[in-house]
Amino acid sequence: MTSTIRMRDGFRGERALTVPEPILRNMEKDPIAAQLHVTHIGYYPQARYHFRQRREPIDQCVFIYCIDGTGWFRLDGRQYAVGANQYFILPAGVPHAYGADEDNPWTIYWVHFRGRLAPCFLPSQPGPVDVVPQLHSRIHQRIDLFEEILHTLEMGYGRENLLYACAVLHYFLASLRYLQPYRNAPRREPGAKGEPVDIVTAAIHYMKENIGRRLTLEDMAARLGYTPTYFASLFSQRTGYAPIAYFNQLKVQEACALLDFTDMRVNQVCYKIGIADPYYFSRLFTKIMGMSPRAYKQQKKG
Secondary structure (H helix, E strand, O other): OOEEEEOOOOOOOOEEEEOOHHHHHHHHHOOOHHHOEEEEEEEEOOOOOOEEEEOOOOOOEEEEEEEEOEEEEEEOOEEEEEOOOEEEEEOOOOOEEEEEOOOOEOEEEEEEEEOOOHHHHOOOOOOOEEOOOOOOOOHHHHHHHHHHHHHHHHOOOOHHHHHHHHHHHHHHHHHHHOHHHHHHOOOOOOOOOOOOOOHHHHHHHHHHHOOOOOOOHHHHHHHHOOOHHHHHHHHHHHHOOOHHHHHHHHHHHHHHHHHHHOOOOHHHHHHHOOOOOHHHHHHHHHHHHOOOHHHHHHHHHO
């Protein structure tokens, strides 16, 4: 296989897992796993210098979901730009290339997968697919599905673990391929349909759906259709906090959940919530929680 890779000593906060080849061979004989299964999976935060070119095709589909920054991919002689809240899937058996923008490198969740059902999840049109946060979007829940796949595989390759990871992968890909049904699935509160959207509620939902990004006040205001000054004033009146301060509290809240319920290291957690500087993350966490993230994690072990 002819393949070109450019990565400089990995990426801080990255996580990745490769399913061993003997395990994959057994999965391909299993009537359930053979339909759809993971071969590689990972998360790369701010993946500067990330580049891969495969001149010879591989037997896996390549899924990349960008949540922040920018990148690109090349397929069938055409190059596409990729930005935050977009994903793409490269089909098996076709040469391709992809990489991060050097000035604004992407943060991505990625999965290599194969199986008889794999072609069913390819986008209907070439190019990146938008996953734009809306009032009833469920991006954060989808990311939880990804984490469930990765954590299940990290726990070992017993048959039940593998089959559960396959089932969750099916759901994860379906949540993107059939985006609107996924968003419509949760039951709404009675009378919610048609009610006017509260701007502060919409802003907080947008923050939660983009917890892994580096949003600015201007990003939030533009998304909601207001000037930054007016939006900040309205948000502060209702919540008692400036929008960025509130967003940082949500980030620390998510960091606590990751420290409580996962085995992630502190330097992985900070990237998961969109903070590239571990020292800044530690100061912010300490300011809000009254203790450092390491002390918080150690306290939970006791």
